Amino acid sequence: xxxxxxxxxxxxxxxxxxxxxxxxxxxxxxxxxxxxxxxxxxxxxxxxxxxxxxxxxxxxxxxxxxxxxxxxxxxxxxxxxxxxxxxxxxxxxxxxxxxxxxxxxxxxxxxxxxxxxxxxxxxxxxxxxxxxxxxxxxxxxxxxxxxxxxxxxxxxxxxxxxxxxxxxxxxxxxxxxxxxxxxxxxxxxxxxxxxxxxxxxxxxxxxxxxxxxxxxxxxxxxxxxxxxxxxxxxxxxxxxxxxxxxxxxxxxxxxxxxxxxxxxxxxxxxxxxxxxxxxxxxxxxxxxxxxxxxxxxxxxxxxxxxxxxxxxxxxxxxxxxxxxxxxxxxxxxxxxxxxxxxxxxxxxxxxxxxxxxxxxxxxxxxxxxxxxxxxxxxxxxxxxxxxxxxxxxxxxxxxxxxxxxxxxxxxxxxxxxxxxxxxxxxxxxxxxxxxxxxxxxxxxxxxxxxxxxxxxxxxxxxxxxxxxxxxxxxxxxxxxxxxxxxxxxxxxxxxxxxxxxxxxxxxxxxxxxxxx
Ligand code: FAD
Ligand code: MLT
Ligand code: ZN
Numbered sequence: 001x002x003x004x005x006x007x008x009x010x011x012x013x014x015x016x017x018x019x020x021x022x023x024x025x026x027x028x029x030x031x032x033x034x035x036x037x038x039x040x041x042x043x044x045x046x047x048x049x050x051x052x053x054x055x056x057x058x059x060x061x062x063x064x065x066x067x068x069x070x071x072x073x074x075x076x077x078x079x080x081x082x083x084x085x086x087x088x089x090x091x092x093x094x095x096x097x098x099x100x101x102x103x104x105x106x107x108x109x110x111x112x113x114x115x116x117x118x119x120x121x122x123x124x125x126x127x128x129x130x131x132x133x134x135x136x137x138x139x140x141x142x143x144x145x146x147x148x149x150x151x152x153x154x155x156x157x158x159x160x161x162x163x164x165x166x167x168x169x170x171x172x173x174x175x176x177x178x179x180x181x182x183x184x185x186x187x188x189x190x191x192x193x194x195x196x197x198x199x200x201x202x203x204x205x206x207x208x209x210x211x212x213x214x215x216x217x218x219x220x221x222x223x224x225x226x227x228x229x230x231x232x233x234x235x236x237x238x239x240x241x242x243x244x245x246x247x248x249x250x251x252x253x254x255x256x257x258x259x260x261x262x263x264x265x266x267x268x269x270x271x272x273x274x275x276x277x278x279x280x281x282x283x284x285x286x287x288x289x290x291x292x293x294x295x296x297x298x299x300x301x302x303x304x305x306x307x308x309x310x311x312x313x314x315x316x317x318x319x320x321x322x323x324x325x326x327x328x329x330x331x332x333x334x335x336x337x338x339x340x341x342x343x344x345x346x347x348x349x350x351x352x353x354x355x356x357x358x359x360x361x362x363x364x365x366x367x368x369x370x371x372x373x374x375x376x377x378x379x380x381x382x383x384x385x386x387x388x389x390x391x392x393x394x395x396x397x398x399x400x401x402x403x404x405x406x407x408x409x410x411x412x413x414x415x416x417x418x419x420x421x422x423x424x425x426x427x428x429x430x431x432x433x434x435x436x437x438x439x440x441x442x443x444x445x446x447x448x449x450x451x452x453x454x455x456x457x458x459x460x461x462x463x464x465x466x467x468x469x470x471x472x473x474x475x476x477x478x479x480x481x482x483x484x485x486x487x488x489x490x491x492x493x494x495x496x497x498x499x500x501x502x503x504x505x506x507x508x509x510x511x512x513x514x515x516x
Contacts, residue, residue, distance in 0.1 A: 005469070006503040008096040012076040014054045022057055025067045030058040030105070041100040044093045045086050045147075046359060046366075048438070049469055051094025053080070060105040062180060062188060062219045069217065069499075070186030072099065078499050081213035083155025084126065086147035088355075088366055089468025091212045092155065095503040103154050106219060109133045118177060118194040119225040123154025123218045139225040142175035146352045154218040160210030162464035164352065167424040168261040168299070169226065172209055179205040180220035184495035194222050207490060212466050213501040215494040229299035231312030232261065233319045234344040237326055237335035238290030242377040245292045247331050249373070249423055252296055255322050259315065262297040263424030264351045267380070270420045273433070274350055277357040284347055288334040294423065295351045354420050354431075362435035365443065367450045369428050370460040376428040379453055380419035383430060383446070387417065390445045410439040427463040451477040467505045475507050 022031045032038070033055050041056045043049070059065045072079050078098040085092050094100060103124035110120040114137050121130055127148040131141045143156060145163035155161075157179065160172050169175055178193035191205045208216055239245045245265050252260055268291050274281050284293070298319055302309025310318075316337065323335035338344030358364045371379065391412035414435050421429040430450065434442055451461050455477040462471060462478070475484060488506060491498070 005095050006472075006508050009078065009498070009502050010076075011078040011098075011499065011502070014077065014097065014099065018071070018075065018077065019055060021071050022055065022068065025064055025071075026057060026059060030060070032056040032058065041082060041085065041102060042093060044088075044090055046088065046364065048363070049090030049093050049095075051080075052097050053094045053100045054097055056100045056102055058102050058105050062106075062182065065101070065106075065182045065217050065219055066186040066188055068101065068186075069182055069184055072499055073185045073497055076497060076499065078502050080501050081154075081158070081217045083124065083152035083158070084147065084150040086151040087155065087159060087468060088368070088465045089462070089470040091159070091466055091468030091501070091504050093469075095469055098502070101217060103152060103217075103219075106154075107152075110220070112137050112139065112225065113194065114139060116194060117225055117227065118222060120178075120192060120194065120220065120222045121153060122220055123152060123157070125153045125221075127151050127153060127156060134225050135228055138228050140228040142169040142224050142226060143172065146355055153221050157209055157218050157221055158211060158213050159466045160464070162422060162425060162427065164262050164264065164422070165297075166422065167263055169224075172223070173206060175224045176205060176209055176221060177224060178220075178222035179208055179218055181205075181208050181216040181218055183216040184497065184500050188219075189216070192220050192222050207494075210466065212468060212505050214491060214505050215500065217500075227301060229261075229301055230303055231300045231315060232344065233298050233300075233312075233316050234338040234347045235296045235298075235319055235323050235335060236284045236347050236350065237294050237296075237323060237332040238285050238288045239292045239294060239332050240290060242292055243374070244331050245294050245423060246374055248294050248326060251326065251331060252322070255325075256296065256298050256319070259298040259300065259318075260296065260424075261299045262295065264295040264421070265423040266293050266295075266351055266354060266420035267291060267377075267418060269416055269418045270354045270357075271350065273361060273416070273418065274354055274357045277360045278349075278353055280346075281350060281353075282346065284336050284350060285334045290333050293350075294332075295347065297348070351420065354418070354429075358418070358431055358433055361433050363438045364434065365432040365438075365446055366465070367428075367430040367432075367446075367461075368463050368465040369430065369450070369454045370426055370463040371428055371454065371457050372459070373423065373426045375457055376421070376423070376426065377419055379428060379430055379450070380417060382453060383432070383450065384417045386449060387412065387415065387432075387445055410434065410442050411436055415442060422464075425463070448474065448477075454478075469504055472503070472505055472507045475505075 037056045042051045080098045081101050082092045106122040106124035108122045112119050143163045144165045179191045181189045300315035304311035326332035416433045418431045451474045460478050
């Protein structure tokens with residue numbers, strides 16, 4: 001978990017007068033101090049990070065966000081912007097008693113332009129709701145992720161979420177056309193544009209994409225909304241090695257070309273966990289016990305009427321032929337193509353719901369790294385080896401880790417190491433499942449090993465989930481000191497008092513966060 005939480009900074013303590021000021025801005029109902037509201041906003045999705053906020057504020061308008069921040073900045077009160085609270089690095093919950101600014105009431109879709117292929121919405125729009133609104137106009141959102149039923153577009157932008165279709169749509173740094181942002185002193189930056197071309201100096205919006213709420217509160221988002229495909233096909237192929245999974249990716253890029261929307265992988269351990277944990281999950285290829293599986297999604301856009309346009313039926317034949325050719329050439333052991341939408345969704349679930357299965361299984365150490373594609377899975381193997389070596393000295397299954405920092409014993413026989421992720425993006429999700437809970441001994445085996453190994457490959461210690469509360473002290477594994485210093489200076493421009501999401505992203509200076 002990146003060590004002990006940072007000590008509380010020198011921020012003001014919430015008073016009755018502050019609550020009265022917030023009620024003046026928002027009305028009584030939207031200043032929540034009841035136990036149920038506070039419980040929900042203080043704890044993250046994984047139940048790994050827990051803060052102690054005394055109030056949840058629910059603005060409905062940009063002007064209210066601005067008034068709240070103006071008050072907090074003047075008073076020196078720390079604030080955590082919170083979207084759907086699905087983040088996986090503890091960025092959206094307080095560390096101490098920061099005020100939580102929940103964005104869920106700001107959920108309007110403001111405009112959709114099917115000709116330009118753009119949408120403007122408020123930051124609190126749930127991604128799936130936005131997707132439905134766009135589907136009704138023949139369009140789609142430029143990202144998709146397993147948390148879509150809960151995560152908000154403002155949270156997606158603030159984490160620069162990647163997700164399952166980055167292969168087709170690219171990152172939000174490309175898809176987001178404009179933002180409205182409120183900075184720490186309440187200043188509203190109107191950067192909302194739906195123009196594809198705008199070279200008028202510094203592209204300020206880019207700074208807020210992936211800033212994890214440390215530079216400002218995103219209140220509106222303008223982005224590309226591509227055409228919705230007329231049909232999609234999902235295939236799952238069993239492969240005999242990770243090298244074959246990579247060979248299948250190479251092959252898909254040439255043979256499926258522009259149709260390719262997603263190229264994902266998971267290992268046997270991930271499949272076993274999903275099958276044993278999630279009701280209704282079925283082995284896609286029960287006759288094959290393969291070590292790896294790849295998932296592809298392809299899209300078709302025409303209806304077969306125009307020149308060069310193919311029907312969905314023809315497109316599906318093409319995918320089936322591709323899967324057959326992989327088998328014939330020995331790249332895949334077996335494969336299956338979704339017969340209809342229900343079957344396709346069941347196949348997708350095997351990959352998409354691994355994180356939910358892990359949550360059901362208990363505590364999980366999640367690492368989200370970018371690595372050279374061919375070497376990605378080596379980290380999973382090395383982690384398993386390290387775990388085995390660190391625990392083999394023990395005579396019983398209940399063991400004490402041999403790492404010097406480790407003093408707490410844990411049952412190594414229950415710990416499993418899983419690898420899955422976005423193969424098409426070079427993004428591995430290394431997950432260490434510990435059904436008995438989090439253990440300092442286990443953590444000491446994993447960290448800083450995972451970060452050091454990743455840095456040695458010149459990878460990134462956060463491919464898509466962000467830095468949050470989990471990794472500020474590890475940032476130097478992916479950024480040099482001069483770059484971290486430049487980030488600090490950017491923070492000072494937008495948030496000179498440091499009230500926005502303190503303790504997140506930036507590593508503490510030695511003199512910072514004086515304990516109270
Ligand atoms: P929160 O968790 O509420 O917040 C995340 C961060 O953004 C915090 O630092 C918070 O302070 C900040 N923030 C939130 N809203 C705002 C705002 N309006 N203005 C400023 N800052 C804000 N991530 C991926 O990248 N790819 C995936 O495929 C993926 N799959 C997931 C699947 C599951 C089942 C789950 C639980 C999570 C997954 N995630 C994935 C992680 C997470 O869903 C994403 O990071 C998501 O973008 C977070 O959105 P949220 O609204 O829940 O944000
Ligand atoms: C995913 O790709 O499934 C998400 O990033 C969540 C996770 O890493 O578990
Ligand atoms: Zn992911």
